[in-house]
């Protein structure tokens with residue numbers, strides 16, 4: 129059977145996944161008596177997510193205003209599920225063991241380390257984006273993606289590094305602020321050119337060379353009654369984790385914010401990073417490799433999550449409805465993909 133959507137009323141303690149330590153945080157969402165099965169609205173006009181290093185001034189002004197309003201909600205109405213901390217806590221609740229599997233009190237819901245990784249984060253960003261759009265009355269709003277798979281995007285995007293901006297977050301590794309080049313392969317290389325070469329090799333490997341089955345890329349099957357974290361796919365394990373570790377502050381106990389599940393959503397850069405992770409799933413599905421690109425197992429397709437939408441309505445979504453992001457109304461700006469032919 130598929131993993132069912134959690135019961136918010138049963139939400140409990142959050143623990144650090146690596147150590148099992150109890151975390152000093154309550155990340156449970158407020159319950160709601162009314163849950164609606166979500167239907168994707170018709171797509172009138174495709175919204176195009178831009179590369180973060182290339183956004184226009186007008187776009188940046190909107191994005192900053194939307195985040196400013198989302199942060200203001202924390203103070204104006206801490207119970208509004210669209211507030212910045214409430215949104216950050218979604219990640220904590222689904223990733224640090226606060227939600228149990230329905231019917232299995234001793235088994236956590238964990239949306240990482242399995243085939244739920246891509247779909248969960250796609251839905252999470254989908255509603256985050258719609259909430260930001262609602263807060264600035266612009267239903268065309270889109271999140272930017274951190275284009276770390278292209279040499280032009282291999283620094284922390286500068287729009288997140290302006291200390292006067294609501295996008296800024298002090299809980300990052302100060303040594304990795306721009307112009308530091310990201311290290312997607314944990315190579316420890318100090319030479320910038322070498323890092324760029326390594327990064328492209330990592331991308332080619334996790335997208336193509338090391339992917340011999342659908343599960344290799346998507347992550348291992350995870351069904352109701354299974355222990356959490358059966359195994360990561362190549363993209364989750366590689367560039368995805370690397371960017372989290374690289375941005376998180378090593379001086380903090382749990383490498384907050386980006387370096388731990390419970391705190392990662394407190395960094396605006398998280399959503400930009402995951403927009404590119406989402407883009408990698410999208411690109412992978414178009415690759416002309418022999419590996420089948422879709423999981424047809426009903427336990428995958430019928431797995432469900434709960435989110436609050438832009439109107440504060442609690443909705444239930446299914447994995448099957450997020451496989452084609454164009455049906456969700458967004459696509460990605462086209463940029464060069466230099467790792468595509470980067471055979472070592």
Ligand code: C2O
Nearest residue numbers: 219223240368372
């Ligand atoms: Cu839910 Cu990048 O983590």
